[in-house]
Amino acid sequence: MPKDRTPTRIQKKNRAAILEASLNVFSANGFRGATVDQIASEAGLSKPNLLYYFPSKVDMHNALLAQLMDTWLDPLREMDEDGEPLTEIMAYVRRKLQMSRDFPRESRLFANEIVQGAPRIHDALNHDLKTLVDEKTKLLERWMADGKIARVHPYHLLFSVWSLTQHYADFDVQVRAILGDEDPFDGADPFLETLYLRLLTP
Amino acid sequence: MPKDRTPTRIQKKNRAAILEASLNVFSANGFRGATVDQIASEAGLSKPNLLYYFPSKVDMHNALLAQLMDTWLDPLREMDEDGEPLTEIMAYVRRKLQMSRDFPRESRLFANEIVQGAPRIHDALNHDLKTLVDEKTKLLERWMADGKIARVHPYHLLFSVWSLTQHYADFDVQVRAILGDEDPFDGADPFLETLYLRLLTP
């Protein structure tokens, strides 16, 4: 196992390659569906060499999820209580949609984990996510009370943003089966704009 | 392997038990994550006995998906071109949400399959689903042209229904982590009602 002093250039390169390969394999097959050999081959390393950097399969998975959880919540974190309410929410939706476009593998990694009952991130869900959501929910309720946006159930409003945006990453094959050559996001962007404008304009 | 003459009472009972057990295990773990032993034990059969009724793991999975695909598309099929447009769409949304409530395991089976690239149902997606969607899409466009409902991208309108309703089944753990004791569907129902009313009222 490599020392956790300042990493050498080789450690940096290989760790990055492994995380990249892990992301590919885990997001496409789920945790149990992914094999260490597959990750090793995708990373261009021998299996023992791979396990030299991450002692086990779960370690790779954990490293990915830990790294992901933060970036995943960022778009919501950035929703600013001092901004114009409707603008802030629309911007949040746009950021979230952008994440589905830019990080579809990360989205599917997450989806795989949650569909199967989130056995490995239950705690993060009930703590990190719950805390952030409750904070932002209060903000949404204040905006509603002030008549800045229409009154809707704030939790379900957030659910709608998550599901509508992540759908384009998670259900990509289905979306493309319907749309054919058309770029999903070309249509999604104005559609969601319209949807939330009509839903939330007081 | 049992003859495919008229099934005996034992065949009926065991086939049903196996499909029930398969649904539990596949929906909770995905195809690769599910093991034959697990299904056998859940069905209360020995492994060889299970394989006497379904010759392989893929056969069980296929049987489930084939059976599912039809019921899954039914809510959309029922959308009636002779009905009142807005009412028809709202009823479709309600039926779809009801399916998430009544058949969450089926929804997760589907989700698992699609998130992982739908390797086993690619054809059904590009044919059965695509055909039905294109037919109903024409109907939606006619309603829009007639000014009965607001103009939005019809494909993305359908995507929104799918994602918003299935989210409550597929991301159940996450939803419950946020809502706590509150019944997800108590809030979902009026939320979606409001959302589609505001989106589609001309």
Add this chain to the structure above:
DNA sequence: CGTGAGTTTGACCGTTTGGTCAAATCACAT
């Protein structure tokens, strides 16, 4: 160059997996 830490690997191990098979048991029509 030499040397020690960092890196890589072939060979291997125990377990789990999907699946087989012959033999035993059971259900039921005659």
Add this chain to the structure above:
DNA sequence: ATGTGATTTGACCAAACGGTCAAACTCACG
């Protein structure tokens, strides 16, 4: 009751799996 086909099972197998280990190689630095 009995014979025949349907059902059930313990024992087994080959492949795939996650992971180990000692030995070999490579790199950076004095």
